[in-house]
Each structure stands twice: as structure tokens, then as C-alpha cells.
Amino acid sequence: MSISQIAKSISESVTLKLNEKAAILREKGDPVIHLGGGEPKCKAPMDALVATAAHLNTGEIRYTPADGTPALKKAIIRYTEENYNRKAAPENVMASGGAKQAIMVALQAVVNPQEEVIFPCPYWVSYPDMVKLCQGIPVPVKPEDGTFYPRIQDIEQRVGSYTKAVIINSPNNPSGAMYSQEFIADIVEFCEKRDLYLIMDDIYHRLVFDGKKPINSYEFAKDHSENSKLILINGVSKVYAMSGFRIGWAVANKNLIKVMTNIQSHQTSGPSVLLQKAAIGAMNGIQSPIENMRVTLENNRNIMVDHLNSFEGVKVTKPDGTFYCFADFSNYDEDSTRLSNMLIDKVQVLTVPGVEFGMEGFLRLSYCGSIKDIKEGIERMKWALDLNSPNELYIGDRKLVRDWA
Numbered sequence: 001m002s003i004s005q006i007a008k009s010i011s012e013s014v015t016l017k018l019n020e021k022a023a024i025l026r027e028k029g030d031p032v033i034h035l036g037g038g039e040p041k042c043k044a045p046m047d048a049l050v051a052t053a054a055h056l057n058t059g060e061i062r063y064t065p066a067d068g069t070p071a072l073k074k075a076i077i078r079y080t081e082e083n084y085n086r087k088a089a090p091e092n093v094m095a096s097g098g099a100k101q102a103i104m105v106a107l108q109a110v111v112n113p114q115e116e117v118i119f120p121c122p123y124w125v126s127y128p129d130m131v132k133l134c135q136g137i138p139v140p141v142k143p144e145d146g147t148f149y150p151r152i153q154d155i156e157q158r159v160g161s162y163t164k165a166v167i168i169n170s171p172n173n174p175s176g177a178m179y180s181q182e183f184i185a186d187i188v189e190f191c192e193k194r195d196l197y198l199i200m201d202d203i204y205h206r207l208v209f210d211g212k213k214p215i216n217s218y219e220f221a222k223d224h225s226e227n228s229k230l231i232l233i234n235g236v237s238k239v240y241a242m243s244g245f246r247i248g249w250a251v252a253n254k255n256l257i258k259v260m261t262n263i264q265s266h267q268t269s270g271p272s273v274l275l276q277k278a279a280i281g282a283m284n285g286i287q288s289p290i291e292n293m294r295v296t297l298e299n300n301r302n303i304m305v306d307h308l309n310s311f312e313g314v315k316v317t318k319p320d321g322t323f324y325c326f327a328d329f330s331n332y333d334e335d336s337t338r339l340s341n342m343l344i345d346k347v348q349v350l351t352v353p354g355v356e357f358g359m360e361g362f363l364r365l366s367y368c369g370s371i372k373d374i375k376e377g378i379e380r381m382k383w384a385l386d387l388n389s390p391n392e393l394y395i396g397d398r399k400l401v402r403d404w405a
């Protein structure tokens, strides 16, 4: 088959593929525990549902402006002011089909072929392929001290004449690490000094634990003019548990937003009007579901970390936020894909191999599901991997017998 060079360089989204795998196995009746999920399990806010239903009832389901409706932009402007103390104009805002599209369009707007985009390791699975879609070069940077917390010198060392942009995602998918205030201040200052675009992927920004407060990158910016190269990405998928609604956005300088809107206008036009209504409903509605979910996630995180800590041979860094834990399983198998496959095949626990996030030997485990799933999932993994555990395990009334060593 004759396909483009770009298409050849792109791989499937592993996380989406794993979701599919879990669904197929469940359909077959297998008792799968999905610790690979990337979305909160609580229901979407009632205000979102009511707003969508009300608009659906009008029967007037039309195109919207390519950068989003004025009402959604107004809600985004208010959100940005409340959460970031940053006043934005409607021309500084573009709504998209998820934060994913907002990041993709931002990259398309700024990256030329062969230009480099830097991001710390571990990184969200989509960044490398998104950069490749722009014919750019992804440059993952592993913190030299072996932690999940990059230092400015790690980034500095990799910046060269081809560097065009830096992407920072904190709190981070997959590690759950929330980068320090000092690092965010340093990276904002560094990108301003070196005239680099800084894409702040803040999709998890309010899902932080242990009394931590979200960090506001604008606080450290010196350039608040329309020349600023800071691009703030956000959306309703995680914080409002509205992943299927596909609404995200970018806040940036007016010229860049204009260019991004031109690109988006030829790709998808504006996001669906119904889903924009839903996002407006959620953002203008009762906000308590966010805090309720955050508290639940913090409790789930504690349970997962406690269980993993009782797992000899697994190294865990306590996540500061998100709903992921990125644990080092290299004592059991250095090949995370093989290990993840073994866990789904033998004990029907779905995990995501660390190699997909740029770190081999790790597994990403999600704690956005039920406590029962977290506990049982880790128990099953322990049984599969700890050869000192009994030879048999019951899953419901199914008896598993270890046939591997």
C-alpha cells in the first residue's frame, strides 16, 4: 500500500488500543480489571447534561465559529481568570475537540519540518507522534537524576538552534509528578529568554493532592504582551469528568490564535455546538463535583500506593496529582510490553507499558476506577509476579493455577 512518509512514521495510540482490548475481553465475559484507564469514572456534571439536552431540544444544531461560540469563550475566559488570574480577550482563546486537538493545532501552527520540540520524560504518549505529524523532531529529555522531576539544566542541555518549542505537562501523565514551582518559574523564564514557544499542558492542573495548590505559569511570565509565546492548554475531560465530550482549548497571543483558528477551520471547523453547550454548563455550573472527585482520587492514590508498597520488588514514587501511578517493575521484567501482556493474559489486569511513555521497565497504573478494582488488580498482579505466593488464585469461581515460573 502506498502511504505517506508521515503516515508511516505514526503509530497507533497505545492507550486507546488497550481500552479496546479491555472492552473486547469484557464482552467475552472475562473478568478484566482495567488499571490502564485515562478518564475519571464519575458521571459528567448535571449542569452539563441539562445544558446539552436543552439545546438538543431546540433542534437547531448548527455550525459554530471555528474557534468556538462566544458563550464558550466567555466561560473559558472566566475559568482562566479565576484559576490563573489572567485576563484574556476572546481573540486569545480557541476552543477545540479536546485538549488533544488544541495541542496538535498549536504544534501545526509553530513547528516547521526538522524543528525540534522538547518535553520531559516520562511524557504523554501522544507528544512524539503529534510532533512527527508536523514533520518535526520529538526530543524527549530524561531527568539526569533519574527522578520524574526535570531540572532546568536537563532541558537547557538539549536546546539548540533547531528547538522551536517545549511542552510541559504538570501534574504529569503518566508519573503523577507535579513539577516544582521553581522549575515552572525557570522554564517560563528560560523560554522567554530563548524565544521558544512554551506549551503548558495543564489538563490535570486541579487534580493535585496533599494540600498542594495548582501552579500558575503566568505568575512567572515577564511578557504579558501579545508577543508572549506561552500557550496554555486546558479542557473539561479530566477535571469535569467529561472525556467523551471532547472539549478543550488553548489560550495564547492573538496572532497565534488567529493562525490556529485558520488551521482548525480547515480540519474540523468548530467543535460540536452540543458539546460546547455541555462544557459551558459544566464551567458555569456547580463546581463542587471537582473537589469531590479530587478527594476521591487522593484516597484512591493512597490505597494504590499502600498496596504497591507491600509489593516487594516494585519501586513507587508517590504521585502528587492526576490519577496515575508510574511504578518501576523492572525487577520482574525489564520489558514493560512483555510484562503488560503477561498480566493481561494470565490474570486479566490491564496496565500500560512504560516504554510508551519513554521509560522502559515501568508500568502505568490508573487509580481512577473503584477501590475494589485497585485492590483486586494489585493482588492479582502480586500473585502473578511473586513466585512465593500460593500456586492457585480464585477470580470469582474461576481457579487459576500458575503454569509459569
Ligand SMILES: Cc1ncc(COP(=O)(O)O)c(C=O)c1O
Pocket: 038, 097, 098, 099, 100, 101, 124, 169, 173, 201, 203, 234, 235, 236, 237, 243, 246, 247, 248
Ligand atoms: C497529558 C494529557 N494531555 C492532553 C490530553 C488530552 O485530553 P482531551 O481529552 O481533552 O483531548 C490527555 C488525555 O489523556 C493527557 O493525558
